[in-house]
Structure formats: structure tokens, C-alpha cells
Amino acid sequence: MxxxxxxxxxxxxxxxxxxxxxxxxxxxxxxxxxxxxxxxxxxxxxxxxxxxxEMDGFGASFTDSAAYLIHQVLSAEQRAELMPKLFDEKRGIGLSVIRNPMGASDYAREFYSYNDLPEGETDPALERFTIAHDEQDVVPLMKEALQLNPQLKMMGSPWSPPGWMKTSGSMIGGTLKEEWYATYADYFVRYVQAYAEHGIPVYAVTPQNEALFSPPHYPGMIFPAADQARFVREHLKPRFAANGIGAKIFCYDHNWDKPEYPLEVLEQASDAVDGVAWHWYGGSSSAQSDVWAAFPEKEVHFTEGSGGEWIPPFEQAFSNVMRTGIGILRNHSRSFVLWNMALDEENGPTVPGFGNSTCRGIVKINQQTRELTYTLDYYALAHFSKHIRPGAVRxxxxxxxxxxxxxxxxxxxxxxxxxxxxxxxxxxxxxxxxxxxxxxxxxxxxxxxxxxxxxxx
CATH class of the missing domain: 2.60.40.1180 (Golgi alpha-mannosidase II)
Structure with a gap:
């Protein structure tokens, strides 16, 4: 140093x-x-x-919706302005962590996984696995972001396994069927390998986004702590090791108000888990330190927090990101990742049937006028990301x-x-x-x- x-x-x-x-x-x-x-x-x-x-950095997510807006709605000239302002340390704010959905989330134009099949069919060998959907918009933007910031780290989080692996037969609801645990671990292996073929390393994965919430109108799945611990310990970590994959595994990926969940996973699968991922939609950031105190060798990451119309600007919206962001960092987090990189004038697009969206992106892209607006979240992230660089030590x-x-x-x-x-x-x-x-x-x-x-x- x-x-x-x-x-x-x-x-x-x-x-x-x-x-x-x-x-x-x-x-x-x-x-x-x-x-x-x-x-x-x-x-x-x-x-x-x-x-x-030590910090990995700050960022947001190339959801399907965000990637589509940036890659297809903006003009080439607008995109040439935006991407450096997001990822370049000198010309912009140097975002350095991306956490992307593995398949559709609530912010996608359609329901999709990487292995969609007609009803009643299964694919144990994952012969029909493909990231073709991501290759339209997400992959090109990730490549461009990596060129602008070679230190960029990408995390992957599924909102749901393919429907045929679940008790519901759908990406909505249900749980992971016992007979597909091993295949689902291979699904993660294929994801990491597919991105590697594009020159995009996957830094980390979580087994499930918001494992305690099963929404009725967009992809999701309940993944109880004991089941997640067994999946990681007996399937995911061994499959990563067998395939020479060094991607880290972070458990939980949900709110501060249920610290007993990551504690249970770590107690049962400590050797297979590298850290804990947190969201801010319930509880206090002090939960990060409570769990870290019990397992100080495990990393702490904050992987999702969204602003929205429920918090009006400037006060309280900007204040919330600043106040909460400082708390997140003071409670041992190596990352601070907000939600959608971009949303449109209707706070979308969202999956069919989602209803009214109130979330706010890092930027707003009007689909009708193509106007590009940098939101409060962009400037709040700038206060951290511009001069707290990857490798910085608190x-x-x-x-x-x-x-x-x-x-x-x-x-x-x-x-x-x-x-x-x-x-x-x-x-x-x-x-x-x-x-x-x-x-x-x-x-x-x-x-x-x-x-x-x-x-x-």
C-alpha cells in the first residue's frame, strides 16, 4: 500500500x-x-x-427490464454517455458490483428460466439449458461494463428454478422437488460456465433470492434454511468443486429481520458457504454485525435495496440511501448494491400480471421520448462509489x-x-x-x- x-x-x-x-x-x-x-x-x-x-464495491442490477431499456431503447449515443457515467471511475462513479437475476425476476418482460420446457417434460441432463435470453441484452452490457471497469464483479441470484423442478410446476410459488436438488446444482454450474464462455466471470451466487418470500404474481420460491443448507452442502458446493468453479456462495439473500435463517445455514453448512447476503426491506443493518460476530470468518454483502415512490424525494429518498448506506458499511458489508439499474416512466417493465410498480431505478429511461434521467439513487451511490474503490479497507x-x-x-x-x-x-x-x-x-x-x-x- x-x-x-x-x-x-x-x-x-x-x-x-x-x-x-x-x-x-x-x-x-x-x-x-x-x-x-x-x-x-x-x-x-x-x-x-x-x-x-475490505470492499468489493457498489452497484445495481442488470435485470431483464434494465438491460432492455439501456441496450434497446436508448440510442447508441445515449448509451455511450450512460455506461461510462455508471462504470468508469474517472468519467463516472465507477460502479464495481453487479448482482443479476438468473432468469426472470419481477422486473422482466416475460417469465423465463434457462431451461424452460413444455408442461410435463423434464430435462435431467440439462440438454436444453441456454442463456440465449441474456445474450440479447445482459451479456453485451456486461461485456461493455467490464471494459470500462475491469475490476467489476458479477453476482447471480435466481428468483426461481425452472418450473419443472418445483412442486408448483411453475416459476411462481412452490418449493424445489427433492429429486431435482442435484440437477439444480448443475444448473448453477452451467450458468457459470455459459457466462465464462463470453469472458464474464461469475464472482458469486446465492441459492435463492428472498428465500422466505413466495410472491403470488412473479417468480419466487420458499427455500427453508435447513433445505438451503443441505442443497449447498451436499450439492452446490461439491458440483462447483468438481468443475473447478471458484465462484463464492452467499446464503440467505433476504431481509435483516430474520437473522436466525443465515445463522441456521451457517451452523449446518459453514464449510460450503462463503458469506451472507442481505436486503433492507425489514429489520436493521445491525443484524449484519450480529451474524458476523457469530461467524467472523464469513463475508457480509448487501445485495438489494430499492428506492421507490413510497419514499418521496429529496427527503426522505436521498436521505434513506445515505443513512442506510453508511449503516450497511459500518456493519461489515463488502458491497452495497441497489436494485434496477434502469426503469422506465411507469417504473417498469414488469412481468405480465405484476400490477402497479413503485420502484425507482438508478436511471429513468422514458420509452416514449427516450429521455434519460439520472435519479437520486445515482447521486447517492456516487457519494460512496466514486472514491471508495475496490480493495479499500474501512x-x-x-x-x-x-x-x-x-x-x-x-x-x-x-x-x-x-x-x-x-x-x-x-x-x-x-x-x-x-x-x-x-x-x-x-x-x-x-x-x-x-x-x-x-x-x-
């Missing part, structure tokens, strides 16, 4: 968001608000002697409910500090980073700052 940067000559880079009119705006020290006259300034001390998790910083913070040291020695004023009034803040001049400034209510020390513009 290079810790001998020319600190005296390196100006801190500052990015501020304080409302819809100013999102991730670059500032100089002189342009920061002066510290309010107060003897009660919040002093943030960064301590790089404290070391925590270091110490004091934090509280009023001004939560998180700090990282990058592999090049630079330090990134993210702050959010969660109060309804301005706060006086002082930031102390070893080797740098102390910074004192004011933060408006519900505003965010990223301070990048030791980085040249």
Missing part, C-alpha cells in the same frame, strides 16, 4: 448534496458553508489504525445518529470520508484525518458530503 502520497500538495476533493438542485456537486474548501458559531461542533476523528472489512471514524460517517483507505493510500447530517437543522462539523489539515465547516440539514484526501483531480 502506498502511504507516501504528496499530502501537502494534494488538495482534498469535496462533493456535496443538499437538495434536488445540488446533487454530488464538486466544491472547494472555500465554497463549503462556514461552521455555525457553536461550541458544540461535531468532531469526526478518522483513525486508520482501526481496520475492518477504517475507524466516530459516528452517531445525528451525523453518521464512514471512512475508507484505498489501496493507493487515499482516504475517503462520507458524512450525512441527519438532523433537521444545520450542524457544525470538524473532520480530523491523520496527515491532513483539520477541516471545519457547516452541513445543512439532510445534506451529504464526500471528502477525498490524497486524490488528485
Amino acid at each position: 502506498n502511504t507516501n502520497m504528496d499530502r501537502g500538495k494534494s488538495e482534498v476533493l469535496i462533493y456535496e448534496s443538499n437538495g434536488e438542485g445540488q446533487l454530488f456537486a464538486k466544491k472547494t474548501k472555500a465554497e463549503l458553508a462556514p461552521a455555525p458559531s457553536s461550541a458544540n461542533a461535531r468532531v469526526i476523528v478518522v483513525d486508520d489504525r482501526e481496520r475492518y472489512q 477504517i475507524g471514524s466516530n459516528s452517531d445518529d445525528a451525523v453518521p460517517t464512514v471512512a475508507f483507505r484505498n489501496v493507493d493510500g487515499s482516504i475517503a470520508v462520507v458524512l450525512f447530517n441527519d438532523r433537521s437543522h444545520s450542524e457544525s462539523v470538524e473532520v480530523r484525518v491523520p496527515g491532513y489539515e483539520t477541516m471545519s465547516f457547516g452541513m445543512e440539514a439532510k445534506s451529504a458530503l464526500t471528502l477525498a484526501f490524497g486524490v488528485r483531480d
Whole structure:
């Protein structure tokens, strides 16, 4: 690690968001608000002697809907603008983790798996396995994203196995039939191998998206903890090993409110599981640390959180991503992945029969006008992703409910500090980073700052 940067000559880079009119705006020290006259300034001390998790990065998902909008609805010129703004570290925000559905999710134009068969048929040898659907839009975008950011890591998560493997005979509802456990493990092997043939490595998989939720109108499946542990221990991990596949396996992939599920999986299949994947739709991010404390050798990942119309902008929507994102990182997560990379003017497309969608994408692409809009989620992710790079290690910083913070040291020695004023009034803040001049400034209510020390513009 290079810790001998020319600190005296390196100006801190500052990015501020304080409302819809100013999102991730670059500032100089002189342009920061002066510290309010107060003897009660919040002093943030960064301590790089404290070391925590290493980061894989930040990102979102190329769902079928998102990939279609970016690859087919946008013009080539618009796509040439968007992709660098998503994945290039210099020209954009350098997203570095993609978590893609393995087959259809709720955000797909149709129901599909990688092995769809006529009713009543089965395919034990997976002779009809194909990722042809992904080759239309997802694969080309993944290749382009990898060119823009070679450090990009892709995770895969199924919403459902092929219907013929399930008790429901459909991608909706049901459970995985006992006789297809081994075949379903081979299904994962084929997925990893098929993407590898396109030059796209699969970094990790989860056995099931939201294993405790079986939606009545889009793909899903209940996968009880004991069954998931047995599937991973007796089938998935051995099939990966037999085929020389090094992709990691993260269990659970669901909300913070049921930590007993990943604990049960880890207790029963610890040697076959590399970590735990979490979502934010219930509970608190502290659950990540509770499970990590019981199994500190296992990785922590946050794999899905969506903003939507249920959280109106700017406050509370932007604030929610900042507040929750800091909490996710302070609770040992190596990744912070939001949901759809893109949605349209109707918050879709969604699978037939889904009904009204209220989710928000990282960008909005109007199918009628082709207008491209960067949403609040894009700028909130920017506060983290732009200067907390893959391989960065979280270091110490004091934090509280009023001004939560998180700090990282990058592999090049630079330090990134993210702050959010969660109060309804301005706060006086002082930031102390070893080797740098102390910074004192004011933060408006519900505003965010990223301070990048030791980085040249």
C-alpha cells in the first residue's frame, strides 16, 4: 500500500448534496458553508489504525427490464454517455458490483428460466439449458461494463428454478422437488460456465433470492434454511468443486429481520458457504454485525435495496440511501448494491400480471421520448462509489445518529470520508484525518458530503 502520497500538495476533493438542485456537486474548501458559531461542533476523528472489512464495491442490477431499456431503447449515443457515467471511475462513479437475476425476476418482460420446457417434460441432463435470453441484452452490457471497469464483479441470484423442478410446476410459488436438488446444482454450474464462455466471470451466487418470500404474481420460491443448507452442502458446493468453479456462495439473500435463517445455514453448512447476503426491506443493518460476530470468518454483502415512490424525494429518498448506506458499511458489508439499474416512466417493465410498480431505478429511461434521467439513487451511490474503490479497507471514524460517517483507505493510500447530517437543522462539523489539515465547516440539514484526501483531480 502506498502511504507516501504528496499530502501537502494534494488538495482534498469535496462533493456535496443538499437538495434536488445540488446533487454530488464538486466544491472547494472555500465554497463549503462556514461552521455555525457553536461550541458544540461535531468532531469526526478518522483513525486508520482501526481496520475492518475490505470492499468489493457498489452497484445495481442488470435485470431483464434494465438491460432492455439501456441496450434497446436508448440510442447508441445515449448509451455511450450512460455506461461510462455508471462504470468508469474517472468519467463516472465507477460502479464495481453487479448482482443479476438468473432468469426472470419481477422486473422482466416475460417469465423465463434457462431451461424452460413444455408442461410435463423434464430435462435431467440439462440438454436444453441456454442463456440465449441474456445474450440479447445482459451479456453485451456486461461485456461493455467490464471494459470500462475491469475490476467489476458479477453476482447471480435466481428468483426461481425452472418450473419443472418445483412442486408448483411453475416459476411462481412452490418449493424445489427433492429429486431435482442435484440437477439444480448443475444448473448453477452451467450458468457459470455459459457466462465464462463470453469472458464474464461469475464472482458469486446465492441459492435463492428472498428465500422466505413466495410472491403470488412473479417468480419466487420458499427455500427453508435447513433445505438451503443441505442443497449447498451436499450439492452446490461439491458440483462447483468438481468443475473447478471458484465462484463464492452467499446464503440467505433476504431481509435483516430474520437473522436466525443465515445463522441456521451457517451452523449446518459453514464449510460450503462463503458469506451472507442481505436486503433492507425489514429489520436493521445491525443484524449484519450480529451474524458476523457469530461467524467472523464469513463475508457480509448487501445485495438489494430499492428506492421507490413510497419514499418521496429529496427527503426522505436521498436521505434513506445515505443513512442506510453508511449503516450497511459500518456493519461489515463488502458491497452495497441497489436494485434496477434502469426503469422506465411507469417504473417498469414488469412481468405480465405484476400490477402497479413503485420502484425507482438508478436511471429513468422514458420509452416514449427516450429521455434519460439520472435519479437520486445515482447521486447517492456516487457519494460512496466514486472514491471508495475496490480493495479499500474501512477504517475507524466516530459516528452517531445525528451525523453518521464512514471512512475508507484505498489501496493507493487515499482516504475517503462520507458524512450525512441527519438532523433537521444545520450542524457544525470538524473532520480530523491523520496527515491532513483539520477541516471545519457547516452541513445543512439532510445534506451529504464526500471528502477525498490524497486524490488528485
